Each structure stands twice: as C-alpha cells, then as structure tokens.
Amino acid sequence: NAGVTQTPKFRVLKTGQSMTLLCAQDMNHEYMYWYRQDPGMGLRLIHYSVGEGTTAKGEVPDGYNVSRLKKQNFLLGLESAAPSQTSVYFCASSPGRGLAGVYTDTQYFGPGTRLTVL
Amino acid sequence: QQQVKQSPQSLIVQKGGISIINCAYENTAFDYFPWYQQFPGKGPALLIAIRPDVSEKKEGRFTISFNKSAKQFSLHIMDSQPGDSATYFCAASINNFNKFYFGSGTKLNVKP
Numbered sequence: 001n002a003g004v005t006q007t008p009k010f011r012v013l014k015t016g017q018s019m020t021l022l023c024a025q026d027m028n029h030e031y032m033y034w035y036r037q038d039p040g041m042g043l044r045l046i047h048y049s050v051g052e053g054t055t056a057k058g059e060v061p062d063g064y065n066v067s068r069l070k071k072q073n074f075l076l077g078l079e080s081a082a083p084s085q086t087s088v089y090f091c092a093s094s095p096g097r098g099l100a101g102v103y104t105d106t107q108y109f110g111p112g113t114r115l116t117v118l
Numbered sequence: 119q120q121q122v123k124q125s126p127q128s129l130i131v132q133k134g135g136i137s138i139i140n141c142a143y144e145n146t147a148f149d150y151f152p153w154y155q156q157f158p159g160k161g162p163a164l165l166i167a168i169r170p171d172v173s174e175k176k177e178g179r180f181t182i183s184f185n186k187s188a189k190q191f192s193l194h195i196m197d198s199q200p201g202d203s204a205t206y207f208c209a210a211s212i213n214n215f216n217k218f219y220f221g222s223g224t225k226l227n228v229k230p
Contacts, residue, residue, distance in 0.1 A: 004161070033218075040127070042120075042207055042220040043162070058217065090161050107152075107218065109161030 002026055004110035006091050012116045013081045021076040021113050023091030030096030032074040033058075033107065034066060036087040043090065049074055050096060081117045089113045121145060122210050124221025131228050137195040139224045141208035144189065148210040148219075153182065153193050156205045156223075165206070166193070198228045 007022045023032065030051050035043040035058075045058030047066040055066045063085060065077045074093075078085060091110040124141045131137045141151075152167035168175045168182040168191065175182045181194040195202055208221040 035220075040222055042122075042124070042222040043209075043218075044220070045217060048217070059219075092161075106164050106167075109163065111159070111161050 004091055004093055004108050006089075006110040006113050008113060009111070010114050012118065013078075014118050015082060017081050018077070018079050019081065019115075020078075021089055021091075021115075023074045023076070023093075023110060024072055025074075025091075025093040025108070026072065027093060027095075027108065028071070029093035029108075030071075031094045032068065033092040033094075034064070034074065034076045035090045035092065036060065036085075037090060037112070038087050046076065046089075081115075083117045085115065086117045087115060089115060120222065121219035122208060122221045124208050124224060126224060127222070128225045129227070131198045131226065133198065133200060133228055133230050135198050135228075137193075137198045137202070137226055137228070139193045139206050139208070139226070140190065141192065141210075141221050142188075142190045143210050143219075145210070145212070146189070147212045150211045151182070151184065151191050152209050152211075152218075153180075154207045154209065154220075156207065162207060195226075198226075200228045200230050202226060203228050 004025045033048040034046040044060045049055045049068040052071040067075045090112050092107040094107045153165045154162035155165045156162040166177050166180050179196045184191045206224045209218045211218045
C-alpha cells in the first residue's frame with residue numbers, strides 16, 4: 001500500500017514551458033487535492049476533486065489546470081510556467097463520504113514535488 | 119486574506135518543556151480544526167483534530183484547546199522531545215471537507 005505518490009520529485013523549468021505533475025493514490029479515496037507550499041504562506045489549495053470526472057477551483061487556481069479521468073489519479077498542469085509558480089506542490093487525498101454516508105476528514109499527503117521556474 | 123492566522127512563526131523549547139502554538143479564525147462556519155505535523159522533505163501528516171462541540175481533546179502528549187467564543191484554538195505539546203522538532207500547521211474546514219484552509223506554520227525546535 002503506497003498511499004499517495006507524486007511524480008516527479010524535482011523539476012526545473014524555464015519560463016513559458018509546460019509540464020504535468022502526477023498524483024496517484026491506492027486507497028480508493030473519493031477526494032483529491034492539489035496544494036502549493038510557500039515559505040510563510042502555509043499550504044494553499046489550488047484545485048480539488050470530489051470524485052472521478054469532477055474538478056473545482058481552490059484558493060489559488062490561476063495558471064493551473066487539473067484533470068481526474070481516473071479515480072486514483074489527479075493531474076496538475078502548468079501550461080506556461082512563470083517564476084511565481086516556483087514552489088513545493090503537495091497532493092492529498094481523503095475518503096470523502098464513507099459507506100455510512102458520513103464524511104471522513106483525514107487528508108493523506110504525498111511527499112511533494114519541488115518545482116523551480118527560471 | 120488568510121482565513122486562519124497562526125503564531126508564533128518559530129518556537130524554541132527545551133526538552134521536557136511545553137510547546138504552545140496558537141491559531142485564530144474569523145469564519146464561524148468552520149466546523150473541523152485539524153493540526154498537521156511536517157518533517158523536512160515530507161508531506162504533512164494529521165496529528166490531532168477537534169470539532170467545536172468540545173473544548174479540549176487530548177491524545178498522548180498532544181492536546182488541542184478550543185475556545186469557540188474567542189474563535190481561537192491551540193496545540194499544546196507536553197514533555198516536548200527533540201523528535202517533535204518539525205513544522206506544525208493548523209487548519210480549518212467547513213461542512214463536507216471539500217476545502218481546508220491552513221495557517222502559515224510554526225517551526226518548532228526542541229533542544230536536548
């Protein structure tokens with residue numbers, strides 16, 4: 001049981017380049033999230049998904065796109081990278097609504113992707 | 119505008135001492151308040167959480183104190199150990215946990 005994995009671990013981009021960050025979870029969780037972590041800012045929600053085929057905007061969605069074509073995967077795309085997107089990106093998942101119809105709230109985080117945009 | 123304000127930014131405590139980290143919020147709709155612990159190079163991990171229907175929750179050496187009227191909550195680490203040295207984040211969410219709002223983090227250093 002790998003939990004939440006993120007690919008790649010590190011990446012350096014030039015301004016204007018594009019890339020996709022992959023998040024995968026093997027816990028059959030409904031909800032998945034993408035955060036960015038910057039010094040002194042804590043974690044800020046970029047986009048999230050409450051189920052396969054659904055996505056929604058978080059606090060800081062501009063410049064990012066996401067897709068959730070399969071339940072276990074959540075992709076974060078940068079179409080035209082900017083230096084302001086230099087950050088550590090974390091993916092998380094949570095069970096969402098359980099079998100009893102009660103929301104379970106623990107988020108499980110991946111190890112992070114350190115992205116530098118020059 | 120940060121939804122959850124956390125202080126202090128950094129904290130140094132001697133081994134065996136008590137570490138206290140505070141958070142404050144404005145949105146009274148928040149109904150779930152977790153604390154996360156993050157070690158360098160790792161993702162955050164849930165440490166302890168509380169709902170506003172109780173004023174205190176204790177798990178081992180970790181205690182959350184919650185003051186609904188003041189819209190504040192705090193993490194107390196009793197008998198702090200060097201292994202507790204990490205960054206701690208408070209957070210808050212509403213209803214069905216679609217969105218979590220995190221504090222800015224506190225870097226704790228427990229000196230042996």
